[in-house]
Amino acid sequence: MxxxxxxxxxxxxxxxxxxxxxxxxxxxxxxxxxxxxxxxxxxxxxxxxxxxxxxxxxxxxxxxxxxxxxxxxxxxxxxxxxxxxxxxxxxxxxxxxxxxxxxxxxxxxxxxxxxxxxxxxxxxxxxxxxxxxxxxxxxxxxxxAPLAPIYHKALVERANLAGVTAVLNLGGVGNVTIITGDEILATDTGPANGPLDSFLERRGLGFDIGGAVSEAGLADFKIVEGWLTADFFQRAWPKSADRYDFDVIDDLAQASVADGAATLCAYTALSASRTIAQMGRRPDRVIVCGGGRRNRTIMTMLALELGCPVQPAEAFGWDSDxxxxxxxxxxxxxxxxxxxxxxxxxxxxxxxxxxxxxxxxxxxxxxxxxx
The missing domain is CATH 3.30.420.40 (ATPase, nucleotide binding domain)
Incomplete structure (x- = not known):
């Protein structure tokens, strides 16, 4: 043994x-x-x-x-x-x-x-x-990067999850692991909490942990679609990113705090969902860990974009933090x-x-x- x-x-x-x-x-x-x-x-x-x-x-x-x-x-x-x-x-x-x-x-x-x-x-x-x-x-x-996928596989095996499981980590940068039996696919997805945190800090606020700030705003999807034309999103996976590769907050200078926060949440959700689609495996479930799982706006947007159950890691007995x-x-x-x-x-x-x-x-x- x-x-x-x-x-x-x-x-x-x-x-x-x-x-x-x-x-x-x-x-x-x-x-x-x-x-x-x-x-x-x-x-x-x-x-x-x-x-x-x-x-x-x-x-x-x-x-x-x-x-x-x-x-x-x-x-x-x-x-x-x-x-x-x-x-x-x-x-x-x-x-x-x-x-x-x-x-x-x-x-x-x-x-x-x-x-x-x-x-x-x-x-x-x-x-x-x-x-x-x-x-x-x-x-x-x-x-x-990412380096956690082999551990994500161990978590999924411990939880006895069948089918296709995506583990989406939303820290400063997002990354996803897709596990199907012994197959492990992974890549960074793009921005996560980094741009949102920087935006709110510039506006003199703390973290939007529960999503209350972004929940009150309207996302500008036209701006988001423009951001999604950046080189990172055109590259083949697996790919990695630095938090400061997504320094877009100057584009939100005229936006209200709530609308800017909602727009950055949409940026996170769309970049994650499109990267998962690019990987060619339709997940049966998406398990979200990292600070982003606490943001109701991000979680709601992810569920709408992905069309499958999106749950925080705690739903599977994992300690996301x-x-x-x-x-x-x-x-x-x-x-x-x-x-x-x-x-x-x-x-x-x-x-x-x-x-x-x-x-x-x-x-x-x-x-x-x-x-």
Whole structure:
């Protein structure tokens, strides 16, 4: 029987709202048990530093020496993740999966950058840490995203769902996994909460978590159709995107807050539904995770566009707020065992790729491999 590992996964998404931490027990193929989880919000100062680092990365674009603010951002990032680990109080774990913070993603240049020092977590908690999950896939010609599909497959198998299941994650950027038996198809779909959050922040408001702001508005579908002619939507899948690939909010300068929010919700829903149609598999159900599942406007629009049941992850007993952190715990075990995390039908990489670096405690440093 395969060894079952108790693993702590850590995730910080492009929405920059905080750190998700979660524990699962897995052998790298199946989920044996779910453990505790939590979300730790960034302080205003930490979020400001991470936003500044992201803006600096966009200007840098891998040309010349990295901006000095990256070191400051890594300090803030590592400190918050250490605090999340302490607050979770998960007890003993065999392994840590540390996603880090994506500040620049340019697969067309064969480059991607996630800040976060895996060795620092390893040395403090005296536990091996897997990090830098995306670089190897990108260097091999893959999109480097999405990486959660193999975990989505494990979730669907655990729930004994037959037929065609689409798992749609709506974070800063949207991505979808379509699972039919052993077949896994995946791609980024386009914008999710990123443009909506930026729009509301510019208007001096917080997140439209329940969809109350957008629910009161009227979407401008003419503008949305124009946005959907962008290069990203014309490319074949699998494809990946950066949150700032969908920087459209200047087009809403004359819109009311409610109408602008509704228009951005329509942008999310239509980009997701059209990408799913492009993939050629008609889902029997769509399971939505990520912050977007809480937005009633997005969920209603998705149901109208997709013509099948659209339900939040909680309807299947999944903890949506923890799924991405759980995924990187699952992926960490696969890296340890030399099992692939990305595939031609999920990132476009030519052959299945493991991805990820392993940092070992100073007393037992070694190379990647099974135990």
């Amino acid at each position: 395969s060894k079952v590992y108790r693993v702590l996964g850590l995730m910080s998404g492009t929405s920059l709202d905080g750190v998700d931490a979660a524990v699962i027990e897995t052998d790298g193929e199946r989920i044996h048990a779910f453990g505790p989880s939590l979300t730790l919000a960034y302080s205003d100062q930490q979020r400001s530093v991470l936003m500044d680092a992201t803006q600096a990365a966009l200007s840098w674009n891998f040309l010349g020496p990295p901006p000095n603010i990256f070191a400051e951002a890594e300090d803030a990032l590592d400190d918050t993740h250490r605090q999340a680990i302490r607050e979770l109080d998960a007890g003993s774990v065999d392994l840590i999966g540390y996603h880090g913070q994506t500040v620049l993603h340019r697969p067309d240049q064969l480059k991607t950058l996630q800040l976060g020092r895996g060795q620092g977590l390893t040395d403090q908690f005296e536990c091996p840490c897997v990090y830098d999950f995306r670089s190897e896939d990108v260097a091999a010609g893959g999109q480097g 923890a799924i991405e952190a759980q995924a990187f715990a699952f992926l960490a075990v696969r890296v340890l065992l030399g099992l692939p995390n990305s595939f031609p039908t999920t990132t476009g990489v030519s052959t299945p790729t493991v991805g990820g670096q392993i940092a070992y405690p100073s007393s037992s440093r070694g190379s990647r491999g099974g135990e």
